[in-house]
Amino acid sequence: MRSSLATVAHKEAGMRPDSSLCVGAVVPRTGRLARLGDPLSFVIDMLAPRLTEVRNTRRHPLRFATRDSRSDPVHAAQAVRELVEHDRADVVITMAGTKVLPAVAGACEALGVPCVSTTFPWQAYVYSRADDIDHRFDWTYHFAWGLDDIAAVFADIWERLDDTPAVGCLWNDDLQGRLLRHDRHGFAPAAARRGHTLTDPGGYREPAADFTPHIRHLRRHGATVVTSAATAADLALFHRQAREAGYLPRLITCSRWLTYPHIDPHDGPARGRHELADARVATLVYWTPSHPHRSSLDGSTADELAAAYQQGTGKPWLQPLGLAHALVEVAHHALTHADDPADRRAVARAIGRTRLDTIAGPLDWTSGPTPNIALIPLVGGQWHPTRDGHRLAVVTNSAAPDVPVTADVAPTS
Template sequence: MKVGKRVNGEQAKSIKQPPDSPAPNLESSPDKNLPESMSRRRTLIAGATAAAGAAVMLGRSHRAFAAPDPAKEIRIGYISPRSGNLGAFNKSDPYMLSLIRKALANGITIGGETYTVKILDRDGQSSPARASQLARELIHKDHIHLMLTTSTPETVNPVSDACEAEGVPSIGTDCPLESFYFGRGGKQGHFKWAFDFSFGVAQFVDAYLAQWPLVETNKKVAVMYPNDADGNGFRGHLAPILEKNGYKVIDPGAYADGTTDFSSQIALFRRERCEIFNEVGLPSDIQAFWRQAAQLHFLQDLKIAQFSKSGSFAGQIEALGPLGYNVSAATFWAPGFPYKSPLTGGTSKELADGYEKAENEIWAEQQGATLALFEVGVAALKAAKNPTDHAAIRDVIPNIDMITTLGRVNFKKGPYPNTATTPMIGAQWVKTPPGSKFPLDWVVVSNAEDPNVPIQRKLVPYSL
């Protein structure tokens, strides 16, 4: 796999074109087969009835006239994990959905017609089975026009599979491209309705190869890749590229999600004297591993602790206490991202500040992904010839090329069918000075994937 740098491009042009619904014909005419006298009488009765109906209508409140036309309502399904093992990913959803609903409160205008937008959000509970069930309910009971989904293959893949089976367009994000594509079969013909814009192996490698040389190490990497879509994606695609770039990957083999005893893996890492750690496991598993690794004196040997799936949110790091200080991560969004939202018009700094003020918690990278997901979804609706027709929406998604809160999203370039990339930026969790509002801060330490994002400080070694 070729690893290349990404440069954000210009904002894509918007395309607009929609449908119309014919008004029902409420007129009735006299029956020509009736005698003239009866025909005249029937006409007079019909006229009187119509006049009475008009009088009644005039006596009603204005609300009767303002009732939305069901044909002009667009229903968007949204599934994310807000509880369960992955609940930290979408803890910001209530705040973000309120912003998005506010931005769409007046509907969207397409081809001169205004459509109301209804967002039906559901909690996938970190369960693939539950996410799949909810997707089918939204499709069959709520008759959604577009599905949006986010946060790891455990949610995005089953939702995408359900939409693929039912012929409903779906857009996902925050699901590694290899996990989405190869984890769902990896055959081009299988991908007709589901799309994913996210980071992939190339973006992780770019971030790692820019970040890891900032600290001197022996280039031995201890990896914890489970037997799931993310783990198999990293093992099959990322590890070989690290090896080609001079790193020795020490892989104890795939482990089952929910494992509680990691002593054998830790013993192997210590024997190999690994100085870099990398993971893509469930947060609860990695936290259990990390505590055991401290007890068995492996963390004392590390110089770079590179978290992926389990180091993206403050709650995950705070749960580790002092063991979480100086953990490295790669982020797909931060307050320093220089792109304004085409949906809300706000900056990334305003988005982060607003969340911190409202929730009294540090910003979360998922804020940027959730907002970008709706930005892309609305762009697809506006570009469709008929924003309430599944096929019309599906057909325009492969041509989307736009600037979002995350940066450029270009489905024309892949790297796989129905996918687009977003950048990964090197970051590190650091302890804040006494008296700070939050105990931890997440700072940008490298920006190889997007030089437009400013670096805040140098990477420091992990030390226990």
């Protein structure tokens, strides 16, 4: 099947009737991830009317095409096929979904079309598609952070407490949990290098039904901090059951859905949000309106992008907004600097040599930890309750000192 997909792609590359170029986007417009696709949809709607051409050795008309992944890996792969066969996409961009994103990247690799993606740790991106952490993909590129970066940020947060806490792990039994536990490239060894001892009660299956055994284990081992990568619904269940059992961790750190303002794509925005309202969950932060970066397209600031999103949608800014904008920046840059923007292989090579200052920060594919990867730094954040809901405060900034700290770490109430 892979060879037939590639044949279709290469035939399509030779059927271009004009000099126009196309940026294709796979976006979860429907299904459980739909809310998480909003930033990329907004950015494309905002930028497409402004980015109508690419100036390379000559001018090429530029258009954007979007296909719905339906929040499902099978439909995501089909969306890539449609972008290649019907829209003649020269490069594909995507974000969101620990199973959907690898499906998009895998389809692009099989079809021979360049792809740029973002939003989850690079180790997960590689290991969800290959057995070797140093595997070199021909067509697909990713920018994000590593599990070791998350561990460093969380250690920064834990160390803001008065003592050195014993840290308990709440990790699932899927790929995510296995990678967090990985003895070389995972979260656990990076935390150990900072001098932290982790206690792991074992994985759980999502969605979780009962955390009682995990709570007993963490309590028995004196874990005063809990670190997790759970969905909001699962974390809310743990928080509720822990309180009912009289187990009150001083702090919870979570790297998954809690980077968003208490939105759980599995169960809608309501469930989990209210139960975690007083938990002061700490999380990773990769983009805020206060980040001191500008768009490579027009010089607009992070604060201006966030304001445009809030004005245009009536919704609070989301961290993926900056990454979504950077996806378009990278795609446009690659088409502009490719030896031949109508040659997909040339566009892929252009991505691989990209060094670009974006609204999400500097991206450099020439110096990543493995081939096909560019890194962005993380800072530490914590959700603080306010009169109007919740505010994501920056509480540590060791990896990015130019991002201002706006609050101290506050123990769970």
